[in-house]
Amino acid sequence: MPSPPLSICWIRRDLRLEDQAALAAALQSGNPVLLLFIFDAQILEKLPAQDARLSFLHQTLSQIKTQLQSYGSDIWVEKGKPLEVWKKIVAQFKVEKVFVSRDYEPYALERDSQIKDFLQTQGIDFQDFKDQVIFEKSEITKADGSPYSVFTPYSKVWKAALHNPAPDFHFQEKNTEKYFSNFLKIENLPFPSLAELGFIPTALSFPTAEISHQTVQKYDQTRDFPHLPQGTSRLGLHLRFGTISIRRLAKVAFETNEKFLNELIWREFYMMILYHHPHTQYRAFKKEYDHIAWEKDEANFQAWCEGKTGYLLVDAGMRELNQTGYMHNRVRMVVASFLTKHLLLPWQWGERYFAEKLLDFELASNLGGWQWAAGCGCDAAPYFRVFNPLEQQKKFDPNLVYVRKFVPEWNTAAYPKPIVEHKFARERAIERYKAGLAR
Known part of the structure; x- marks a missing residue:
């Protein structure tokens, strides 16, 4: 040596x-x-x-x-x-x-x-x-130095901080290539195979790390439609493992599309929340929501996992996840709301399933997204907001392009009936949440 x-x-x-x-x-x-x-x-x-x-x-x-x-x-x-x-x-x-x-x-x-x-x-x-971030931990805080718990004021201060002293300062790339000759001269170091690590190769394909300027430019117009192949960047996996530079991506977003930049800010917001509130790894940010009396119906959970709930957009999303390791962000919100509101199952169950299946799984964002959907997170959707999965499908996949791709039997006798009725589920969820929060 x-x-x-x-x-x-x-x-x-x-x-x-x-x-x-x-x-x-x-x-x-x-x-x-x-x-x-x-x-x-x-x-x-x-x-x-x-x-x-x-x-x-x-x-x-x-x-x-x-x-x-x-x-x-x-x-x-x-x-x-x-x-x-x-x-x-x-x-x-x-x-x-x-x-x-x-x-x-x-x-x-x-x-x-x-x-x-x-x-x-x-x-x-x-x-x-x-x-892995533009601003970390406590760089974006309230005037008294305490962390934000609401996204909008956090994002405003984040954007203002870009101009101190200037955006190019924060997006400036770290020069490594100039110094590659300083790597240690050494050869033939051992490199364990996947089998030696105890794992089996996947058949899934991985998205490219290339930043599509066209996708970023049109993001605000295309991001909500899951059937569009270039509607979102698919860069979550690369951000998660750092195979792409956040500085390069944020610079493109800053110069091209504010909606896309906001998504990057949400990522850093949730990282900051987890850092300052580590209890959110297991419990609700809003602790009073830990009193919700969840159902514990394993059969309903299994139907949700397999994409057999009888709700087309929910089932298409879950099957996309199981088959590809990815799920469109709009659909993530719908399936998370369905699990926690329609089925009244604990958000932790869904969070763990996503953690196991998502290629782009990132702990802070996964926790933040699930607690947002369940109404128990920081700056979350109110508990009485219950997505109607039928209306969501009509609005964002009106021609069933996405649904047909992942639920080919959608209009046959093989497709299951809805496992819960929407009006009943919505009313039950609101009452159950009210009761839990009244404790």
Whole structure:
């Protein structure tokens, strides 16, 4: 193993070599840089054997490995508990500095704190950088420094902050390519196969990381119609794993379409909410909503999961999710409202199902979206707002293009009758919510 002092850039949710903040700092640290990725055993053990996101991760890391090899370097890939992996690395390399991009989820914060403490006992400098957001944690706050809990004022301050000192300052890319010669010269590092990691390759296809300016430009006109193939960007997966730079995407949005920019701001809003209110990982932001007396009907939940509720837009959405790992955002709202209001099932059930199935699963946004639909989150839809799935289908898929694609038997005897009647479900939900909130 090499003996010179090293800097290590540990990548997690920033899986690219271009415009990457931690890597840019590492490459200018004065030491050769070794890139590291850890398949966290504590996360892997909770995943099914054919988790498509693991295939995407593995494919992405393979591409990074090939890219590094063209510069005479390589990536160190390990599977294990992060602390144990770091003990192994420190024993094999003379590490002086470690560079990471910050992550704001509860588990990540705990993990990074543990690794930082360990590295400090070894005399190793641990530096973290903002990379997956434009504004993080407490950069956008009220005048008294407290976090926002309502989106509109948060977004106004977020947009105003772009001009301090100027948008180009916040969108400025981190120059890494200029310093690629500073990667550690090393070859043939081990690269575990998916099978060695304990996983099976997926048959699902992944969307491209290319930013379509045309899609962004028309986003406000097309975003609500699930049958349009280019109606949304499909970049959620790439934002989740950092295979695309938020700075590049936000710059395009800022210059092109405010509605699209708002979606990126919602993402950061929910990250901020989870960071300041970690209880929302398991319980409602509005704690009084924890008193709702939910139904616990497993059969209805299974019908929802399989897309067999008898409501066309709901069923098309759930089947799209099961078949592709994706669901259109408008439809996500409809199916979430249906689960929590029509079926009166706990929002946590739906949140967990989405977490298992969505390629673009991102904890803060998933929690925020589900609690919004259930009426129990920050700045959520009021509890008495109950989407009518029939009207939603007529409005956003009037010609049944989306429905026909995923529910081919929609007009045959094979298609199930509605498992609950809309008027009854709406009235029951409002009464149940009223009773819970009165406690």
